[in-house]
Each structure stands twice: as structure tokens, then as C-alpha cells.
Amino acid sequence: xxxxxxxxxxxxxxxxxxxxVREEVSRGHEVAVxxxxxxxxxxxxxxxxxxxxxxxxxxxxxxxxxxxxxxxAGLMAMALxxxxxxxxxxxxxxxxxxxxxxxxxxxIESIDTDELNIRLPKGEVAVMAGFQGVTEGRRIxxxxxxxxxxxxxxxxxxxxxxxxxxxxxxxGIYTTDPRIVPEARKLHLIAxxxxxxxxxxxxxxxxxxxxxxxxxxxxxxxxxSSFEAPVGSDLPGxxxxxxxQIMEREVVNGIAYSKDEAKxxxxxxxxxxxxxxxxxxxxxxxxxxxxxxxxxxxxxGKTTDMTFTVPKADLPRAMDQLGKEPDLKTTQxxxxxxxxxxxxxxxxxxxxxxxxxxxxxxxxxKGINIQVISTSEIKVSVLISADYTELAVRALHAAYGLDKxxxxxx
Amino acid sequence: xxxxxxxxxxxxxxxxxxxxVREEVSRGHEVAVxxxxxxxxxxxxxxxxxxxxxxxxxxxxxxxxxxxxxxxAGLMAMALxxxxxxxxxxxxxxxxxxxxxxxxxxxIESIDTDELNIRLPKGEVAVMAGFQGVTEGRRIxxxxxxxxxxxxxxxxxxxxxxxxxxxxxxxGIYTTDPRIVPEARKLHLIAxxxxxxxxxxxxxxxxxxxxxxxxxxxxxxxxxSSFEAPVGSDLPGxxxxxxxQIMEREVVNGIAYSKDEAKxxxxxxxxxxxxxxxxxxxxxxxxxxxxxxxxxxxxxGKTTDMTFTVPKADLPRAMDQLGKEPDLKTTQxxxxxxxxxxxxxxxxxxxxxxxxxxxxxxxxxKGINIQVISTSEIKVSVLISADYTELAVRALHAAYGLDKxxxxxx
Numbered sequence: 001x002x003x004x005x006x007x008x009x010x011x012x013x014x015x016x017x018x019x020x021v022r023e024e025v026s027r028g029h030e031v032a033v034x035x036x037x038x039x040x041x042x043x044x045x046x047x048x049x050x051x052x053x054x055x056x057x058x059x060x061x062x063x064x065x066x067x068x069x070x071x072x073a074g075l076m077a078m079a080l081x082x083x084x085x086x087x088x089x090x091x092x093x094x095x096x097x098x099x100x101x102x103x104x105x106x107x108i109e110s111i112d113t114d115e116l117n118i119r120l121p122k123g124e125v126a127v128m129a130g131f132q133g134v135t136e137g138r139r140i141x142x143x144x145x146x147x148x149x150x151x152x153x154x155x156x157x158x159x160x161x162x163x164x165x166x167x168x169x170x171x172g173i174y175t176t177d178p179r180i181v182p183e184a185r186k187l188h189l190i191a192x193x194x195x196x197x198x199x200x201x202x203x204x205x206x207x208x209x210x211x212x213x214x215x216x217x218x219x220x221x222x223x224x225s226s227f228e229a230p231v232g233s234d235l236p237g238x239x240x241x242x243x244x245q246i247m248e249r250e251v252v253n254g255i256a257y258s259k260d261e262a263k264x265x266x267x268x269x270x271x272x273x274x275x276x277x278x279x280x281x282x283x284x285x286x287x288x289x290x291x292x293x294x295x296x297x298x299x300x301g302k303t304t305d306m307t308f309t310v311p312k313a314d315l316p317r318a319m320d321q322l323g324k325e326p327d328l329k330t331t332q333x334x335x336x337x338x339x340x341x342x343x344x345x346x347x348x349x350x351x352x353x354x355x356x357x358x359x360x361x362x363x364x365x366k367g368i369n370i371q372v373i374s375t376s377e378i379k380v381s382v383l384i385s386a387d388y389t390e391l392a393v394r395a396l397h398a399a400y401g402l403d404k405x406x407x408x409x410x
Numbered sequence: 411x412x413x414x415x416x417x418x419x420x421x422x423x424x425x426x427x428x429x430x431v432r433e434e435v436s437r438g439h440e441v442a443v444x445x446x447x448x449x450x451x452x453x454x455x456x457x458x459x460x461x462x463x464x465x466x467x468x469x470x471x472x473x474x475x476x477x478x479x480x481x482x483a484g485l486m487a488m489a490l491x492x493x494x495x496x497x498x499x500x501x502x503x504x505x506x507x508x509x510x511x512x513x514x515x516x517x518i519e520s521i522d523t524d525e526l527n528i529r530l531p532k533g534e535v536a537v538m539a540g541f542q543g544v545t546e547g548r549r550i551x552x553x554x555x556x557x558x559x560x561x562x563x564x565x566x567x568x569x570x571x572x573x574x575x576x577x578x579x580x581x582g583i584y585t586t587d588p589r590i591v592p593e594a595r596k597l598h599l600i601a602x603x604x605x606x607x608x609x610x611x612x613x614x615x616x617x618x619x620x621x622x623x624x625x626x627x628x629x630x631x632x633x634x635s636s637f638e639a640p641v642g643s644d645l646p647g648x649x650x651x652x653x654x655q656i657m658e659r660e661v662v663n664g665i666a667y668s669k670d671e672a673k674x675x676x677x678x679x680x681x682x683x684x685x686x687x688x689x690x691x692x693x694x695x696x697x698x699x700x701x702x703x704x705x706x707x708x709x710x711g712k713t714t715d716m717t718f719t720v721p722k723a724d725l726p727r728a729m730d731q732l733g734k735e736p737d738l739k740t741t742q743x744x745x746x747x748x749x750x751x752x753x754x755x756x757x758x759x760x761x762x763x764x765x766x767x768x769x770x771x772x773x774x775x776k777g778i779n780i781q782v783i784s785t786s787e788i789k790v791s792v793l794i795s796a797d798y799t800e801l802a803v804r805a806l807h808a809a810y811g812l813d814k815x816x817x818x819x820x
Contacts, residue, residue, distance in 0.1 A: 011461040045481065051421040052488045060491075063499050064484035067477035071455065074474035078462045081470075089473050093503065094548055138504055 001031060002130065002152035005039035006169045007226035008072050011079075017167065017226060018079035021125060025085055030120040032159060034130040034152040035076050037068025042145075058103035062132075062142045066092070069129035069148070077127045087125040090116075092132035092140065097151070099133035099141040106141035108133055108150070111158035120159070128155060149210035157217035164214065164221045165237075170205055171225035172238035173198065175402040176255040180390045183403035188236060190253060191243040197345040197379045198256045211240065218242060249348035251355060252400040255393050259340045259386055261291060262315040263371065266322070267332035268303040278327055279306060286321035288314045292341070292374040292383055307372055309383060312337060339371065340389040343381040344396055356380045362399035368392055411441060412540065412562035415449035416579045417636035418482045421489075427577065427636060428489035431535060435495055440530040442569060444540045444562040445486050447478025452555075468513035472542075472552045476502070479539035479558070487537045497535040500526075502542035502550065507561070509543030509551040516551035518543055518560070521568035530569070538565060559620035567627035574624065574631045575647075580615055581635030582648035583608065585812040586665040590800045593813035598646060600663060601653040607755040607789045608666045621650065628652055659758035661765060662810040665803050669750045669796055671701060672725040673781065674732070677742035678713040688737055689716060696731035698724045702751070702784040702793055717782055719793060722747055749781065750799040753791040754806055766790045772809035778802055 001024060003017045017035075024031050036042075045065045049056050073089035080087035092099075095116070099106035116126050130148025133141045143150050149166060156164035171186065173195065178184040190198070192215035199208050205223055214221045224237035243249075269275055276295065283290055291309045298304040310318045315335060322333055349355040356373075359380055363370060368391065372383035384392055397403060411434065413427045427445075434441050446452075455475045459466050483499035490497035502509075505526070509516035526536050540558025543551045553560050559576060566574035581596065583605065588594040600608070602625035609618050615633055624631045634647035653659075679685055686705065693700055703718040720728045725745060732743055759765040766783075769790055773780060778801065782793035794802055807813060 011458055014462070048421055048481070048485055049488065052424070052485055053492045056488045057491055057498075060484040060487045060499055063501070064481050067480045070477045070480075071458070071474050074470040075458055075462055077470045078459065078466045081467055082463045088467075089470055091473070091550075140501075 001165045001167065002034040002148060003036065003076075003167045003226060004148065004169070005036040005042070007167050008035055008037075008076070009039040011075065013226070014072065014075050014079050018076060018083060020167065020226070021076075021080060022083050022085060025123070025125065030123075032116065032120065032126040032128065032155055032161070033076060034128045034148060034155060035069060035072040036130050036148040037072055041068040041071070059139050062103045062106075062140045066129070066132040066140050066142050069131050073127045073129040077125075080125055080127070085125055086123055087127055088119075090126055090128045092129060093134035093138065095128065097128075097133035097154070099135055099143070101135050101137070101139075101141070103139070103141055105144035106133060106135075108143070108154045111154055113155075113158045116159065144209075146207035147209075149207040150213055153210045153214045153217065153219055153221065156219045157213070161219065164219050166206060166210075166221060166223050167226040168205060168223060169225065169227065170223070171228045172223050172236075173205055173240070173254070175253065176393055176397050177257070180257075180393050181255075181397045181403070184397065185402065185404050187238050187253060189246055190238055190240050191246055191249075191347045192240055193243060193378050194253050194345050194347055195240045197343060197376070198254050206240075214240065215242070220245075243347055246347070249351075250346050251348040251352045252344050252346035252402070253348075254345045255342065255396045255400070255402065256345060257340055257342045257389055257393050259389065260312050261309040261339060261341055261383070262312045263307060263309050263336040263339045263383060264315075264318060264322070265332075265334040265336070266306040266328070266330045267334065269306050269328070269330050271298040271302055271304040276306065278325070279322075282321055282325045282328070283310070283318055286314075286317050288318045288321065292372045292381065294372045294374075309339070309341070309372065338386045339383050340386040341381050341383050342389065342392045342396065343379045344400060345379045347378050349380075350377050358399055359396060362395045363392055366391055366395050368395075411575045411577065412444040412558060413446065413486075413577045413636060414558065414579070415446040415452070417577050418445055418447075418486070419449040421485065423636070424482065424485050424489050428486060428493060430577070430636070431486075431490060432493045432495060435533070435535065440533075442526065442530065442536040442538065442565055442571070443486060444538045444558060444565060445479060445482040446540050446558040448482055451478040451481070469549050472513045472516075472550045476539070476542040476550050476552050479541050483537045483539040487535075490535055490537070495535055496533055497537055498529075500536055500538045502539060503544035503548065505538065507538075507543035507564070509545055509553070511545050511547070511549075511551070513549070513551055515554035516543060516545075518553070518564045521564055523565075523568045526569065554619075556617035557619075559617040560623055563620045563624045563627065563629055563631065566629045567623070571629065574629050576616060576620075576631060576633050577636040578615060578633060579635065579637065580633070581638045582633050582646075583615055583650070583664075585663065586803055586807050587667070590667075590803050591665075591807045591813070594807065595812065595814050597648050597663060599649050599651065599656055601656055601659075601757045602650055603653060603788050604663050604755050604757055605650045607753065607786075608664050616650075624650065625652070630655075653757055656757070659761075660756050661758040661762045662754045662756035662812070663758075664755045665806045665810070665812065666753045666755055667750055667799055667803050669799065670722050671719040671749060671751055671793070672722045673717060673719050673746040673749045673793060674725075674728060675742075675744040675746070676716040676732070676738070676740045677744065679716050679738070679740050681708040681712055681714040686716065688735070689732075692731055692735045692738070693720070693728055696724075696727050698728045698731065702782045702791065704782045704784075719749070719751070719782065748796045749793050750796040751791050751793050752799065752802045752806065753789045754810060755789045757788050759790075760787050768809055769806060772805045773802055776801055776805050778805075 077087045077089040130151040174184040221240040293308040487499040540561040584594040631650040708714040
């Protein structure tokens with residue numbers, strides 16, 4: 001059971017979370033709990049570090065920011081003990097959760113569960129501080145923002161847990177953002193692959209890395225609300241499972257969107273072999289991730305236009321890097337931040353034709369121009385003007401029959 | 411160099427403390443730093459624990475409240491690095507500072523300095539989180555409130571440091587409380603024994619336990635202000651040293667007072683052997699520390715009055731315990747909270763007669779009635795009505811020639 005920052009924002013909420021743990025214990029389950037820092041605490045600690053120096057020792061940063069989870073873990077253990085449940089807190093270095101030395105965004109290498117495997121069967125609840133681990137050299141590491149989800153999945157995998165329940169401030173994964181489409185339905189079941197596509201394109205309920213790990217480790221993850229379901233109720237969240245466990249696959253399960261990308265167009269680049277390699281190598285050197293790419297067919301056999309997207313935050317760095325590349329002969333380099341990526345996602349589309357066509361038709365009917373298209377086995381994404389984002393999401397949600405009125409919940 | 415909570419209250423003050431460390435490093439010294447939590451942080455953490463439960467697992471309490479020092483240690487290391495000084499933070503478990511399992515008020519058993527002894531000579535500053543240690547079982551311990559002073563002295567002793575500088579919000583130890591006597595002088599040199607008497611009777615600049623440890627380990631301690639002396643100045647604080655290092659011993663070095671005691675008088679207790687033992691045994695059972703004791707000489711050979719002092723906070727428990735003792739036949743048990751203890755302290759009085767007499771005469775001249783007297787080798791204490799505290803302290807300060815106008819600083 002993993003509780004995020006808003007779920008442990010103050011002592012009252014920690015008590016409420018402890019009630020949920022008691023509920024699970026009373027059902028006869030062995031329970032390990034992973035907690036985030038109280039919401040706001042990590043930001044405060046990060047701010048202290050920035051005040052001292054914008055560029056600082058990542059090892060010290062980790063020692064500082066990991067303290068938030070340490071506090072919550074202790075308070076949660078106390079709250080459980082108050083309820084008559086045997087419990088103790090575990091910091092990353094106490095378990096230990098061994099990590100590599102990439103301070104600030106460390107990777108978990110192993111979790112030693114020997115001690116927990118003795119204690120859990122005796123009914124003791126382990127409360128682990130999320131987001132943190134320790135290196136061989138006994139320095140504290142953190143896993144990057146939102147890393148507590150990854151901690152929880154990794155612990156669940158190491159313990160061979162039946163399920164990893166992630167308590168958060170939403171009650172599950174929806175077919176799309178309910179703020180845009182009030183008819184959006186909660187999904188009861190979603191495949192890891194779908195979740196990854198939904199998360200990476202904007203439905204940020206779970207940290208992408210935690211979903212990747214859950215998929216790799218085969219740990220079913222459930223997303224639940226800490227707030228909506230009264231204690232003792234069985235109002236389900238969304239269960240994220242391996243594709244093979246989903247019997248009836250929806251062709252399209254959700255519509256995702258992201259406004260975090262920017263478009264770059266290189267006009268009239270020489271249409272010679274190796275030019276694309278040159279462009280993306282130079283961007284990789286500047287640590288810029290390129291997402292969608294489209295190359296227009298050459299009109300004259302000599303030059304072509306190359307369009308691609310980068311994270312909005314990386315746009316200045318990308319433009320700077322491209323300007324410094326002497327071999328890159330273009331007549332113009334255009335940047336457009338007013339774009340958004342809209343995707344339809346569904347594992348069922350592997351075996352269904354016509355998914356993309358439905359998408360293009362629905363967008364055309366609303367007069368929305370498609371700038372770039374990219375596809376994978378389980379999604380189709382288009383880049384459009386950001387002005388049309390909500391209109392596009394609503395149109396696609398209806399076009400694939402995802403609106404509540406059209407469907408019964410599973 | 412130890413910096414207390416007000417000296418590291420925010421990032422600006424941590425920067426200022428880092429400037430002082432740089433100053434010491436630039437003088438060619440090897441420096442280890444011990445820091446407290448930012449002021450207010452520990453209180454906030456303790457408050458969280460109390461909110462969860464007034465009675466809580468001391469091990470979890472320790473895991474929670476130790477996080478404050480962890481943050482400051484990291485920030486101080488960063489601030490030093492920004493100044494071009496090689497530095498790293500050390501938490502109690504990383505050194506390790508081995509403690510017993512008396513969680514919440516643990517005793518330090520050993521400090522492993524192997525790693526520091528390699529790093530310090532290379533010019534690396536060690537920044538240790540104060541107040542904390544770790545048990546054999548790898549649980550975090552804390553040393554009790556104000557324990558960072560003890561951490562600093564213990565580390566200084568383990569490293570064989572030449573001196574332990576305690577930076578605090580006062581600039582040294584004074585002959586008495588300057589708020590009462592504006593003429594109070596700063597002492598440049600004071601013996602451990604005197605410091606203990608000054609501290610335990612109210613001049614609470616250093617944690618008593620840290621002074622005891624410094625005395626036992628023979629670590630000279632300097633008390634300095636973090637605020638008053640500009641960086642680079644040599645305005646000295648007060649040096650606390652073994653008695654043997656003080657050449658010219660003042661007969662009386664200071665006047666201390668405490669309003670934290672209460673007086674209990676048992677009227678007409680049977681004047682039989684063993685009655686005193688009975689009384690103080692019963693109080694010891696209730697964990698009440700008795701300080702001053704006086705037994706009046708019996709008038710009739712059958713009964714006597716017994717007067718003693720207990721900490722004001724323990725008075726209700728003491729009265730309750732005495733009321734439950736069936737063998738204690740008294741006509742009355744009187745409690746008086748309106749008392750204060752005033753002491754004259756000085757290692758020179760061992761070899762000087764007339765110290766007590768000067769005290770009694772000075773108090774008599776002001777019409778102050780002495781209720782109880784107690785003496786040790788280096789102090790004379792009297793219990794008086796609390797109303798006269800300030801008057802008594804001023805009169806004694808003048809009577810022993812401690813006022814500024816009468817003396818030149820050493």
C-alpha cells in the first residue's frame with residue numbers, strides 16, 4: 001500500500017491512511033506500506049538547497065530531501081501502533097534498498113527482504129520511506145521526483161506481493177481527463193502498455209518508471225483514491241495488469257493529451273543520406289529527447305523539410321544546439337510552442353484495422369488540421385494546434401464510444 | 411565547531427556559519443562541524459508525534475525528530491562547497507555514532523573516527539548531524555533535547571580535537587544573568603566544575619551533560635556567539651577548561667539562580683532513626699529528585715521539621731507520593747512554589763574562608779530571609795522567597811566585587 005504526498009499531507013490524513021492499512025490487515029493480509037513526504041515538504045527542502053546554491057552536490061541534495069519520507073514513515077508506524085497493529089518504519093538504508101550512484105535520479109539495484117520476510121508473516125507491518133535508497137558507499141540516494149511509486153512497485157516485486165495498491169488523490173484511471181470530458185468513465189482494468197501510453201502523454205497518475213518496473217516485474221498495480229472511498233468499502237480503483245490478463249480487449253481504451261511538447265521545423269535541409277542522423281545526433285549530444293518525427297517527401301530531390309517535437313522545457317537548448325551545428329544547412333528553423341499531442345490508446349487496436357481512420361475522420365469533421373502523425377502498436381498520436389486540444393479530445397472520446405452513456409462499466 | 415538551532419535558523423544564517431568555518435579552515439585548522447536542526451524544526455516534529463499519540467514508540471520518535479539535523483548537515487556541506495571547501499555531511503549512522511538503546515535520551519558509547527581521520531588531514535570538513543546516533547540494531551537514536559552539544563563534545567573527544575567551539579546565541583558565560591545585573595562581566599575562563607554549577611542552577615548556555623562529558627574527556631570548550639563577532643574578528647568567547655589550567659582562581663566567579671524549584675516542609679515528623687531514609691526512599695520511588703535538604707533540630711526530642719526542595723514540575727507527584735506513605739506521620743505537609751535558589755560559585759572558595767559569611771551578610775543587609783542553605787566545595791546556595799531573587803543576585807554580584815567597574819577583564 002503506497003500513500004502519496006496528498007494522502008499523508010498532515011497527521012489527520014496519516015491517521016486516515018492508517019485506517020485503510022488496518023482494514024487490509026484485518027482481512028488477514030500481510031502488508032508493507034510505502035509513504036511519500038507530507039505534501040509540500042519536499043518542495044520546501046528542494047527550495048533550501050536552491051537557496052544555498054543553484055548548482056549543488058547531488059549527494060547532499062539526496063541526504064536533505066530524503067528526510068521528508070523518513071518523517072512520514074515514523075508517523076505512519078506510530079499511527080498503526082496506536083491502532084494495536086505491530087509496525088515499524090524502515091528507511092532506505094535500513095532495509096537496505098541498494099541503488100546506483102546516480103544521485104538525484106538513482107536506480108534501484110536490489111532490495112534485501114530477508115528481515116521483512118521474517119517480520120511480515122508475524123503480522124508486523126513494514127512502513128518503508130519511499131523515494132530513497134542507499135549506495136554501496138553508504139550515501140543516501142533519491143529516485144527522482146515521484147519516485148515513491150517506483151519504491152512501492154520495487155518493494156512489491158521483491159516481496160512477491162500479490163498486488164501493489166497506490167493510494168492517490170484520484171480514484172483511478174479514466175478514459176480521458178474528466179475535466180475536459182465530463183462523460184469520461186473510470187477504467188476498471190488497463191494493461192501496463194496502455195497505462196504507459198496514457199501516462200507518458202499526460203494522464204500522470206503513476207510515475208512512468210514505476211509502470212515500466214511493474215510491467216517488467218509482473219506486479220499488478222491498483223490505483224485507488226485515499227479520499228473518496230470510505231474505509232471498509234470495496235469501491236474499486238483501476239487495476240493495471242499484464243496484457244495477457246485482460247480477456248476482452250477494448251480497441252480503444254482512452255484518449256490522452258499533452259501540452260508539454262514543442263514543434264521544430266527545419267526548412268529546406270539538404271535531402272542527402274545521413275542528414276537525419278546528423279540532426280538527431282546533435283540533439284542527443286545536448287540531451288534533448290525527440291518524440292514525433294516527420295520528414296516531408298522531397299519536391300525537388302534536393303531539399304526536404306524535417307519536423308519533430310521536443311519537450312517544451314528543452315526547446316531553447318534544442319534551438320541553441322541546432323544553431324551551433326555547422327553542417328546543418330537550412331533556409332529556416334521554425335519553432336512552435338502552441339501545439340499539443342493527442343493520442344488514442346488501446347491494446348485491442350493491434351488486431352483491429354480502421355482505428356487511425358476513425359481518428360482522422362473525427363478530427364477532420366471538426367476542422368482540426370493534423371500537423372504530425374505517429375503510431376505504435378497500441379496508439380495513434382497526432383500533433384495539432386494547442387487551441388483545439390479540448391475539442392479534439394471530446395470529439396475522439398465520443399467517436400470511439402467511450403462516453404458513459406454508450407457503455408456499461410465492466 | 412558546533413552551531414545551535416538559532417545559528418542555523420535559515421539559509422542565510424547557515425551561510426554565515428559557513429563563513430566562520432571557512433575562517434577556521436583558512437587558518438590551517440582541520441575542522442569538524444556539528445549542527446543542530448534549524449530552530450523550530452524539532453518542535454514541529456515533536457508536535458507531529460504528539461498529534462499522533464501522546465504516548466508513542468520512542469524508536470519511531472527518534473527516526474522522526476533526527477531528520478532535522480540531517481537537513482542542516484546537508485545544507486551546511488553545500489554552503490561550504492560553494493565556498494570552495496571540500497566538505498560532506500555525516501549522519502549518526504554513517505559515522506557511526508554508536509549509542510545504547512535508551513531511545514529519546516540515548517548515551518553515546520563510541521564514535522568511529524577511522525574515516526574522518528583519513529579525510530580531515532586532506533582538508534575535507536566533516537559536517538556531522540548532531541543529536542543523533544545509531545544502535546547495534548541499526549535503529550536511529552537521539553540524545554535528548556539539546557543533545558547536539560553532547561554530540562560535539564563527544565566528536566571532539568573522539569578526534570582528539572584541541573578545542574570544541576560551541577556557537578550559540580550568547581557570546582559567552584557571564585558572572586551572572588545580564589538581564590538582572592547590567593554590570594555582569596563576560597568570563598574569559600571558567601572551570602568545568604564552575605560551569606556545571608552555573609548551568610545546573612540556571613545559566614543554561616551549555617547542556618549539562620555536554621559539560622560533564624567535556625570534563626571527563628578533558629576537552630576544552632569555548633562558548634562563542636554566532637552573531638556578535640564579525641567574521642575574522644578575534645573577540646573571544648568563554649573558554650571552559652579543566653580546573654588545573656586556571657592559574658589565578660577567583661574565589662567567586664559567578665552568581666547563579668533558579669526559579670525552577672519548590673519547597674516542601676513536613677511538620678512534626680517523628681524524630682526517630684530512619685525517618686529521613688523513609689521519606690527520600692518514597693520520593694525516589696516516584697522518580698522525584700530532591701536537591702536541598704534541611705532538618706531542624708528537635709525542640710522536644712520527639713518530633714522535628716524536615717524541609718527540602720524538588721523540581722517545581724515534580725511537586726504534584728511528590729505531594730501525591732508523600733500523601734500515600736502510611737508510615738509518614740506529620741501534622742502538616744506544606745508546599746511553597748514561591749521560592750528561588752541563589753548560588754555563589756567559584757573554584758577558589760576551596761581555599762578561602764569567609765565566602766558563606768559574605769553571602770549571608772549581604773543578604774541580611776537587604777533584609778532577605780534565608781530558608782535553606784546548602785554548600786559544596788565550590789558553591790554556596792541559599793533558598794529565599796522568589797520575590798527577592800533579583801535583589802539578592804544584584805547584592806551578591808556587588809558584594810563579591812564582580813561588577814564591571816570593580817574589575818579589569820583578564
